[in-house]
Amino acid sequence: MTAEDPLTARTEPHGSAYVSSADLMSSFDAFYRDARNRLLLQTFALTGDLAVARSAVREAFVVSWHHWRKTGRLADPESAVRPDAWRKALRRSSTRPWHRKKDLDEETRRILDALGALPVVQRKALLLTQLAAVTMEEMAQEIGLPAEAAERELQQGAAQFATALTIPTSAIPLALNALSDAIRSVTWPRVTIIRRAGAARRRAHTVIGGAAAVVALVAGGAVATDNTGVRPTLDREEPPAVAGPAPAEPAIAALPDTTLVPVDAVQQAVTGRGWTLATTSDNSSGNGLVLPCQPSRYADPQGTAAWVRTFRDGAKPDAPRGVVQVAEASSSQRRAARTYRHTRRWFATCPSPDENETDVPRVQLVSTADLPGVGDESTLFVLRSRTDATTHVVGVARTGLFTTVTALSTTTPPARANRIGVGRLLATAVGRLCTLPDAGGCAEPDPKPIPRAPYPAGTTPWMLSEIDLPPITPDPGPWVGTPAAPLAQDRIDVGAIGCDTVHLYGSFRDRKIQANEFRTFVFSGAKLPPQVGLTQTVGTLPGPAAAAFVTRFREQMTACPDLDATAGTEVQELVATDQGKQAMTAWRLSTALPGDRTVEYDVAVLRHGTAVSVLTYVAAPKARIADQDFVAVAQRALERLARSAPYDPS
Numbered sequence: 001m002t003a004e005d006p007l008t009a010r011t012e013p014h015g016s017a018y019v020s021s022a023d024l025m026s027s028f029d030a031f032y033r034d035a036r037n038r039l040l041l042q043t044f045a046l047t048g049d050l051a052v053a054r055s056a057v058r059e060a061f062v063v064s065w066h067h068w069r070k071t072g073r074l075a076d077p078e079s080a081v082r083p084d085a086w087r088k089a090l091r092r093s094s095t096r097p098w099h100r101k102k103d104l105d106e107e108t109r110r111i112l113d114a115l116g117a118l119p120v121v122q123r124k125a126l127l128l129t130q131l132a133a134v135t136m137e138e139m140a141q142e143i144g145l146p147a148e149a150a151e152r153e154l155q156q157g158a159a160q161f162a163t164a165l166t167i168p169t170s171a172i173p174l175a176l177n178a179l180s181d182a183i184r185s186v187t188w189p190r191v192t193i194i195r196r197a198g199a200a201r202r203r204a205h206t207v208i209g210g211a212a213a214v215v216a217l218v219a220g221g222a223v224a225t226d227n228t229g230v231r232p233t234l235d236r237e238e239p240p241a242v243a244g245p246a247p248a249e250p251a252i253a254a255l256p257d258t259t260l261v262p263v264d265a266v267q268q269a270v271t272g273r274g275w276t277l278a279t280t281s282d283n284s285s286g287n288g289l290v291l292p293c294q295p296s297r298y299a300d301p302q303g304t305a306a307w308v309r310t311f312r313d314g315a316k317p318d319a320p321r322g323v324v325q326v327a328e329a330s331s332s333q334r335r336a337a338r339t340y341r342h343t344r345r346w347f348a349t350c351p352s353p354d355e356n357e358t359d360v361p362r363v364q365l366v367s368t369a370d371l372p373g374v375g376d377e378s379t380l381f382v383l384r385s386r387t388d389a390t391t392h393v394v395g396v397a398r399t400g401l402f403t404t405v406t407a408l409s410t411t412t413p414p415a416r417a418n419r420i421g422v423g424r425l426l427a428t429a430v431g432r433l434c435t436l437p438d439a440g441g442c443a444e445p446d447p448k449p450i451p452r453a454p455y456p457a458g459t460t461p462w463m464l465s466e467i468d469l470p471p472i473t474p475d476p477g478p479w480v481g482t483p484a485a486p487l488a489q490d491r492i493d494v495g496a497i498g499c500d501t502v503h504l505y506g507s508f509r510d511r512k513i514q515a516n517e518f519r520t521f522v523f524s525g526a527k528l529p530p531q532v533g534l535t536q537t538v539g540t541l542p543g544p545a546a547a548a549f550v551t552r553f554r555e556q557m558t559a560c561p562d563l564d565a566t567a568g569t570e571v572q573e574l575v576a577t578d579q580g581k582q583a584m585t586a587w588r589l590s591t592a593l594p595g596d597r598t599v600e601y602d603v604a605v606l607r608h609g610t611a612v613s614v615l616t617y618v619a620a621p622k623a624r625i626a627d628q629d630f631v632a633v634a635q636r637a638l639e640r641l642a643r644s645a646p647y648d649p650s
Contacts, residue, residue, distance in 0.1 A: 028068050029191045032061055035078050038132075039085055040183050045127050045176060047089045048112045054186055056089035057081075058194070065198030082132065083142060090120065108182050111175055114164035122157030125150055130158075131176045137341070141334075146377060147341060148455055159646045168648045255305035255329040255402065259432045261425065263311060266323050269425040270408060270418055272313035275323070283308040283326070290324050291407050292363060292383055292392040293350035298328060299403060300339040305329040325429055326405040329438070333401065340377055340398035343405060347381040347394050348455035350467050362386050362478055365457075365467045366414040366632075369449035371423050375399035375430040376440040380423055380449050384414050386471035386478070393417045395426030400440035402433045423447045453639045460484040462611070462644040463519055464536050468636045470629040474622065476526035479534075487516040487537060494518060494537040494614060496589065496603045499560035499569065501553055504539035504614060508549050513539040514647055523623065534617040536637060540610045540647040543581075549612050550583050553605040557587055568592035574602075575631050583607040586615075586634045588627060600624065604634035611644035613637055 036057060043053035060081045064071050071080050104112075115123055121143055128139040140150035162169045263277045283290065283306055288297030290308050298306055306328045313321035330336035345351070350363050364384045371378040378397035385392070391414050394407040406425045408418060427443035434442035457465040469479045487494065487505050495501040502508060504516045516539035522532065541549060560571050574586040586604040593599060602625060604615040615637055617625055625633070 024068060024072065025195065027072055028065055028195065031064075031072075031077055032191050032194060035081065036061065036188055037180075037183065037186075039078065039082055040186060041177075041180055042082065042127055042131055043085050043089045044183060045112075045115055045131060045179055046086055046123060048116055049089070049092075050182065050186070052089050052092045053085075056092065057085045058189065059088055060085035061194050062197040065195050068198075078132075079134070079138065079142070086124070104182055108179060110165060111179060114161050117164060118157050118160060119153075121145070122153045122160070125154040126157045126161060126172070127176070129154060130173045137338075141337065148453075151456075155643075155645075163649075166650065168650050169645065254436065254438075255307065255327060257307055257309075259436060260307055260309045260327060261325050261406065261429050261432065265425065265428045266311050269421045269428065270323060271421070272321060275311050275313055278310040278312045278322075280307065280309045282306055291326060291346070291405060292385075292394065292409070293346045295346060295351045299343040299346075300328050300330045300335060302335070303328045303330050303339065321411070322409045323425070324405070324407045324409075326407075327429070327433065328403050330401050330403070336398055336401045336403060337377075339403045340396065343403055344379055344396050344455065347379075347383065347396065348467075349457045349465070350383075363392070363467065364470050365454060365636075366391075366417075367451060368454045369419065369451050371395065371397070371426065371447045371449055373444035374423070374427050374447050375434070375443055378426065378430070378447075380419060380426070382414050382417050382419065384471065387475060391417050393419055393422040395422050397426050397430050397443075398440070399430050399434045399442070400436075401438040402436065404429045404433060419449050423449050453642060454636065456643065460517070460519070462640055462642075463517070463538055463613075464521070464534075464615075464633070464637050464640060466521065468633060468640070469521060469534070470625060470633065472523075472623050472625065476523040476528060476623050478524050479521050480524040481519050481521040484517045484519045487518050487539075491518070491535075494535060495553075495616065496557060496560065496587075497591075497599070497601055497616065497618070499556060499571075499589070501556045501560075502549060504537045504549075504612060508541060509545050511541055511545045513541060515540050515645065526623070528620050528623055531618050532620045532623050534615065534633075536613060536615050538611060538613045538641065538644060540644060541612060542647050542649065543610050546607050546610050546612050546647075547583070550585070550605050550607045553614070554585055557585075557603070560589075574627050575634070581607075581609045582638060584634055584638050586631050588630070602630045604630070604637070606634060606638045606641055608638060608641040608644070610647035611641045613641050 039057045039060070040053055043057055044050050047053055063084055064077065064081045067080075071077050074080055115126075118126065124143045125139055128134045128142060129136065134142065136151060136154075137147060139154070140147040143150055143153075145153065158169050158172060162172060165175060167175060257280055260280065263275055266275045283297060289295075290310070307326070309325045311323040313323075328339060330339050348365070348368070350365070362385065364386060366382040366384050369380040371380050374395075375397040376399055378395065381392075381394045381396075383392040383394065384390075389411050391410050391412055392407060393410070394405060396405050397403070404426070406422060406429050408422050408425075410417065412418070424446060427445060427447050430441075430443040431445075433439050454468075457467055463484055464481075466479045466481055490503055490505045494505065495503045504513055507513060516537065518535060518537045521534040521536075526532075540546070554576075557571060561569050569589060569591045572588045574588055576585040577583065584604065584606045586602065588600070588602055590598055590600045600619045602615070602617040602619070606613045606615070615634060617630065619625065
């Protein structure tokens with residue numbers, strides 16, 4: 001046993017087996033040498049203060065050695081040390097914001113100034129993904145935001161940082177790594193000093209904890225005596241250390257069926273002819289697919305428990321209205337958060353049962369909403385079937401280790417679907433689960449859905465996906481979209497076909513249109529004219545040029561009926577909105593052709609910041625999109641367009 005570390009004389013658990021303290025020290029020493037400069041660079045970039053960053057990283061390593069038997073088992077120990085270092089550094093740097101060394105070169109100062117101008121959340125998101133190279137999911141978890149909100153913060157931070165430095169976003173990692181020059185002169189204490197400080201910290205915590213326990217026992221009158229009647233004191237000789245078994249793993253989360261929603265809660269939340277409890281099972285029989293868009297039996301195949309409870313409205317087994325609750329328990333917070341995201345993705349993208357995203361969903365995503373105050377995370381979806389008149393209102397929530405879904409199927413049109421009732425039912429489900437030991441947040445009894453942009457879908461989340469497209473009556477078959485492709489040549493279907501309009505091809509106002517792509521959606525297997533289908537084109541321009549493009553397109557559409565009076569084109573404006581950086585206009589057109597033929601089509605032009613999009617749908621007598629449905633598609637395209645990368649001025 002050495003004076004610096006009392007652990008060297010015995011073994012301790014490491015992973016799933018016992019290892020010697022020498023091996024523990026060896027693994028920590030290697031980690032310290034390997035990670036310290038990376039963590040210093042990341043913390044320096046976060047605070048702009050090298051002295052504070054070095055001190056915070058050093059103390060984070062001390063704490064890490066204190067907990068190394070746990071931290072060392074992690075697949076990525078840096079994920080535990082970095083947040084601790086960042087908390088310490090931000091707390092200290094707040095008294096001297098962005099206090100820097102005086103000998104920094106001009107380029108380093110420019111990079112630090114650009115970082116310092118970002119809000120802390122955006123700065124963290126940028127550094128985690130571009131400097132620490134963590135995944136998007138890990139970044140969202142580390143900054144404590146839902147994945148969607150974290151992605152928005154990252155996009156905004158990256159755009160502002162790149163603009164400040166006048167560099168393309170692709171050059172951000174290179175710029176951040178240039179800060180390495182400023183930390184090359186930093187010296188580090190020997191690892192033995194770090195371990196000695198960590199061992200002293202452990203001893204201090206042990207003494208404080210033991211003293212607190214004795215005080216609690218004395219205060220409660222539970223002081224014992226030895227066989228001579230003498231009370232033991234803290235001055236007695238310490239018992240010899242004995243190597244024991246590894247600490248027990250957390251107990252498996254219990255999920256009793258008594259925590260499921262009762263029938264009276266359904267009756268109170270959702271009106272009907274008479275709700276009755278139909279079935280309660282662990283979902284181990286049949287194909288296990290009990291929800292719309294559910295591709296697999298369980299969202300967490302390695303979960304510790306699962307239940308499905310169904311309710312029927314009326315006496316008939318095949319009644320069109322029904323309610324389903326699904327509840328799953330995961331083994332850890334990380335797995336539970338992943339289970340929630342996986343479940344949410346079912347309804348945001350509607351994957352096929354074999355998780356093949358190239359297969360076509362047969363439902364339309366009508367709307368997405370947040371449910372503040374319901375569990376740790378929650379979302380509400382409204383879906384519409386394309387094959388029948390069924391509307392699905394689905395709520396998803398997580399509380400601690402438990403993920404639950406409440407879903408209502410009804411023949412009510414989507415515009416009148418009972419979002420409030422399903423939100424209340426989900427709140428009831430979370431309220432019953434949150435009484436369990438492994439649960440998290442509970443729920444407000446009457447949550448109000450707050451509309452939000454849809455979650456990403458498909459490989460080009462800034463463009464429409466099949467799940468965004470409405471049903472057509474009579475049903476001509478599923479919508480099928482071509483992969484997004486660069487617009488290599490001008491096309492007739494990327495503008496208003498019967499009018500002379502600008503296209504998202506080439507350049508506009510002497511500025512090259514960037515990132516211009518197109519997708520075409522058609523009906524698979526339908527006996528329709530080959531020109532029937534929806535084409536979307538996207539591209540980016542500088543902000544003023546993007547606004548001018550939309551203005552010019554609108555002017556040309558207004559002039560279209562008078563451009564060629566012999567063609568007999570009629571133009572009906574369906575909607576026109578301008579809100580800050582967003583703009584949208586949609587039209588319905590009808591053009592008379594020779595031979596008493598008429599072609600009908602819908603057109604929309606959209607802008608979100610520097611991104612512009614044009615939609616063109618060519619109809620047929622048996623394949624028309626209702627006006628309100630086309631406006632909804634245009635609105636969805638505008639929401640998706642917000643994910644487009646900003647125009648690159650370089």
